[in-house]
Amino acid sequence: MTISNKTKAFLGSSIVPLLLVIVWQYVASSGYVASFILPSPNQIIKTFVTNFVEKEYALHIAASLKRVLIGFLIGTVSGFSFGLLMGLSRTAEKIFGPFFNVIRQVPIIGFIPLIIMWFGVTELPRIIIITVAAFYPVTLNTFAGIRNVPKEYFELSSVYGYKGLKLIRRIVIPAALPSITTGITLALGMSWAMLMAAELFIQTYFGIGTRIQLGRDKFNMALVIVGIITVGALGFFMTTIVEQLAKALDRGKIIRKET
Amino acid sequence: MDIIVAKDVRKKFKLKHGQQVKNNGIVSNEIDALGGFDLNIKKGEFLVLVGPSGSGKSVFLDIVGGLSTPTSGVVYLDDKPVDAPSEKTGYVFQQYALFPWRTALSNIEFGLESRGVVKEERVKIARELLSLFGLSDFEDRYPYQLSGGMQQRVAIARALATKPEVLLMDEPFAALDAQTREILQNELIRIWEGTDTTVIFVTHSIDEAVFLADRVAVVTARPGKIKEIIEIDLPRPRHGDIRSCSAFAANRHKVWGALKAEVNKAQQDWKHAPVNSK
Numbered sequence: 150m151t152i153s154n155k156t157k158a159f160l161g162s163s164i165v166p167l168l169l170v171i172v173w174q175y176v177a178s179s180g181y182v183a184s185f186i187l188p189s190p191n192q193i194i195k196t197f198v199t200n201f202v203e204k205e206y207a208l209h210i211a212a213s214l215k216r217v218l219i220g221f222l223i224g225t226v227s228g229f230s231f232g233l234l235m236g237l238s239r240t241a242e243k244i245f246g247p248f249f250n251v252i253r254q255v256p257i258i259g260f261i262p263l264i265i266m267w268f269g270v271t272e273l274p275r276i277i278i279i280t281v282a283a284f285y286p287v288t289l290n291t292f293a294g295i296r297n298v299p300k301e302y303f304e305l306s307s308v309y310g311y312k313g314l315k316l317i318r319r320i321v322i323p324a325a326l327p328s329i330t331t332g333i334t335l336a337l338g339m340s341w342a343m344l345m346a347a348e349l350f351i352q353t354y355f356g357i358g359t360r361i362q363l364g365r366d367k368f369n370m371a372l373v374i375v376g377i378i379t380v381g382a383l384g385f386f387m388t389t390i391v392e393q394l395a396k397a398l399d400r401g402k403i404i405r406k407e408t
Numbered sequence: 409m410d411i412i413v414a415k416d417v418r419k420k421f422k423l424k425h426g427q428q429v430k431n432n433g434i435v436s437n438e439i440d441a442l443g444g445f446d447l448n449i450k451k452g453e454f455l456v457l458v459g460p461s462g463s464g465k466s467v468f469l470d471i472v473g474g475l476s477t478p479t480s481g482v483v484y485l486d487d488k489p490v491d492a493p494s495e496k497t498g499y500v501f502q503q504y505a506l507f508p509w510r511t512a513l514s515n516i517e518f519g520l521e522s523r524g525v526v527k528e529e530r531v532k533i534a535r536e537l538l539s540l541f542g543l544s545d546f547e548d549r550y551p552y553q554l555s556g557g558m559q560q561r562v563a564i565a566r567a568l569a570t571k572p573e574v575l576l577m578d579e580p581f582a583a584l585d586a587q588t589r590e591i592l593q594n595e596l597i598r599i600w601e602g603t604d605t606t607v608i609f610v611t612h613s614i615d616e617a618v619f620l621a622d623r624v625a626v627v628t629a630r631p632g633k634i635k636e637i638i639e640i641d642l643p644r645p646r647h648g649d650i651r652s653c654s655a656f657a658a659n660r661h662k663v664w665g666a667l668k669a670e671v672n673k674a675q676q677d678w679k680h681a682p683v684n685s686k
Contacts, residue, residue: 282473301505304475308493309570323509 188371196371210356220279221340228284232291263352275347282343283336290332292323330395341384410448417481431482432605441467443631452604456617460674463609470489498572502579504563512562519570537565545630557588579611594648618659626666629674646656
């Protein structure tokens with residue numbers, strides 16, 4: 150019997166999670182660890198099922214997804230625009246670059262008290278946090294992508310009369326695209342990471358983070374773990390979509406020779 | 409008739425802050441790339457520039473192409489001073505500079521798009537050129553799916569698509585292996601001999617220069633100027649076999665004779681050229 154490479158890869162990638170579950174189940178059922186500290190996989194599955202049959206859990210997921218999507222989209226669009234501006238204009242880079250580079254050194258979580266003071270405990274500060282998280286990687290990678298466009302492309306463009314918007318749309322952006330999509334993929338990961346921070350630090354009724362918080366307050370680690378798995382699965386799913394989109398966009402793969 | 413006339417073209421480059429060079433014992437933060445370049449190029453001729461590294465051959469090419477402006481002096485193209493890229497010129501780079509997001513066919517169409525040539529006409533021209541280079545089966549391939557030699561063929565085809573009066577080629581075959589290089593030289597000369605395009609071709613290879621050129625212009629070590637122009641008295645049309653005839657060797661010897669002293673001088677220069685002061 151022959152096994153396809155895809156099946157092999159899938160089997161290979163299942164080894165670690167499977168082992169983890171087996172060890173986990175063993176430790177949990179051995180009685181050495183209290184079940185409220187480490188619930189068994191069995192319990193997790195039960196909690197998972199009870200959660201998902203509740204209509205409310207869907208609302209929690211929806212609230213988190215909406216937050217991530219809005220923040221990610223605003224952050225990506227603004228990051229792309231800002232990166233484009235700094236990439237194209239040395240003057241803009243001189244004006245904004247140093248400030249941007251200083252401020253991005255501060256972990257976004259550090260700004261949370263300030264953001265709450267200014268905007269209150271509302272939906273806005275949560276979205277702001279996610280937006281900022283998405284903004285940085287998109288800005289940086291768009292900027293770098295544009296600065297790495299080979300100078301020959303610009304020379305060719307000027308030989309053939311491409312300038313202004315046409316130059317940006319037809320040459321600069323396609324040439325920088327692989328770097329831009331890398332930035333967007335990173336931004337998505339950052340958005341999910343910061344979603345948790347936003348929901349845990351800025352209390353809200355709906356959200357997966359809220360469920361995790363609830364689990365902590367109730368000493369119900371099963372609830373916490375179900376929340377973690379939900380976030381992981383959703384994040385993985387969205388990242389896969391974005392990666393596939395990026396692949397589809399990036400026709401002709403870039404293999405650039407270093408001179 | 410001269411299509412290109414360069415008169416006393418000089419080009420200085422300012423070095424980055426803190427960098428200095430010694431020119432004849434004088435420390436300076438400027439570098440003279442071209443020091444009075446005079447050259448007349450006839451319409452339809454194949455002129456090859458050879459010279460030591462750093463002698464400003466590529467700088468001259470950029471000035472002719474309007475990509476760079478001279479510090480002083482002037483280059484005329486069809487009696488008009490060059491101050492911007494012209495529709496009459498085409499460019500081929502050492503690193504091909506094909507657009508990786510476009511297919512071979514679409515890369516060749518690139519220059520025609522901005523000239524307002526309609527799609528069917530563009531495709532027709534691009535297909536003709538692909539077939540001329542024996543690449544008809546590869547029109548849908550992306551650059552990464554082509555070998556180096558094929559990529560450079562596409563890049564040359566792209567430059568020829570707009571039917572330039574002057575084709576500027578900056579060490580186009582330098583990145584290729586020796587065999588591919590000879591094959592491309594043969595193809596280039598075969599295709600060029602069927603056109604009336606003027607070519608200015610920069611190379612470090614004397615064999616390449618002799619094989620391709622009507623005239624070889626030997627450039628001095630930095631600051632570059634024309635040292636000597638050597639007429640290559642080999643018959644046309646030229647075929648690959650000509651490389652092994654004795655007339656070829658005689659021409660080769662002549663070019664090397666003019667070039668040798670300059671290469672030595674350039675190497676002496678290197679010893680005290682890039683000085684990084686604190």
